[in-house]
Amino acid sequence: MGWIQAQIDWLQRFVVHAPVLALILVVDVAAYFGGLLYWYGFVMGQPSTPIWTWPFIPDCPLFGLLGGLGLLMVTAGRFWEQPTQEQAQRILLIIGGVSVLLWLATYLPGVPVAWLMQRAMLGVWAWALLIAGVLFRQAPDWLLALFAAGQIKYGVWTVTAWLLFWRNTAAEFGAPLFTVDSVFMTITHIALIAQGVLLLTYFRPTWVAALVSLVWFGLSDFVDYGLGWYPSLPLRYIPLAVMQWSTVAMTGLLALLLLLLSRRSAAVQVGPARGARQAAQPDLHRA
Numbered sequence: 001m002g003w004i005q006a007q008i009d010w011l012q013r014f015v016v017h018a019p020v021l022a023l024i025l026v027v028d029v030a031a032y033f034g035g036l037l038y039w040y041g042f043v044m045g046q047p048s049t050p051i052w053t054w055p056f057i058p059d060c061p062l063f064g065l066l067g068g069l070g071l072l073m074v075t076a077g078r079f080w081e082q083p084t085q086e087q088a089q090r091i092l093l094i095i096g097g098v099s100v101l102l103w104l105a106t107y108l109p110g111v112p113v114a115w116l117m118q119r120a121m122l123g124v125w126a127w128a129l130l131i132a133g134v135l136f137r138q139a140p141d142w143l144l145a146l147f148a149a150g151q152i153k154y155g156v157w158t159v160t161a162w163l164l165f166w167r168n169t170a171a172e173f174g175a176p177l178f179t180v181d182s183v184f185m186t187i188t189h190i191a192l193i194a195q196g197v198l199l200l201t202y203f204r205p206t207w208v209a210a211l212v213s214l215v216w217f218g219l220s221d222f223v224d225y226g227l228g229w230y231p232s233l234p235l236r237y238i239p240l241a242v243m244q245w246s247t248v249a250m251t252g253l254l255a256l257l258l259l260l261l262s263r264r265s266a267a268v269q270v271g272p273a274r275g276a277r278q279a280a281q282p283d284l285h286r287a
Helices: 002-015 018-044 051-056 059-079 082-105 119-134 141-173 180-200 207-226 240-262
Strands: none
Touching: 002 018, 002 059, 002 180, 018 059, 018 119, 018 180, 051 119, 051 207, 059 082, 059 119, 059 141, 059 180, 082 119, 141 180, 141 207, 141 240, 207 240
């Protein structure tokens, strides 16, 4: 256990370096806009799509963004000085405020259809930034746990989907069909899972986190498979029933995982407590 703690401690201190953290955030932001424009945007942009479904439709891109913001929060709370935290909070709030104005601009009369179609993408982006900005220095553990669980859940969902795709195309064609989409998305969603696991190492979830996760993702599964807002799939090779019940099972397993983690000894917690003010560049050679 001591070796595992040392590796987690080293990884957290590696991520705190500005170029590393900035790279993670840039990738998460790019994945959000790329995923919305390429995969989910058309569905969300339809006038018939209710606004209340927006947080439940763009599964992977949204939780990639939220997980990146969560990682920024915990890193700032553990390693940054208070003035630096306050400055980062102001920047998030400013960007979030400007994004809200851009979102509201899509409701102006006579706006181009192409701009109108970005309404949902801009709205979810704006409110995610505002929530992160408001809670930047006091994010509750249940919210961070929800971010981490979402990254793991939808990362596993995507990897499972493409594994099924490869297996079934191999059965039909004699070899797996390694498309650009399938390979690229499998690699990136393995990274999404890893980021969710990393985020979980910064705090100890509570039973509240397990309950919130169960309720939120249970509702998300109902929106996807009960109301039919599930992501577009090549159903010939990726059976909908398999994806439906595997994702429902993941909801239960993740809630159980958070509950078990809430019972672990506080001694397992790695590094200084969240909110501790430390130098922004810690000594990476410290044991």
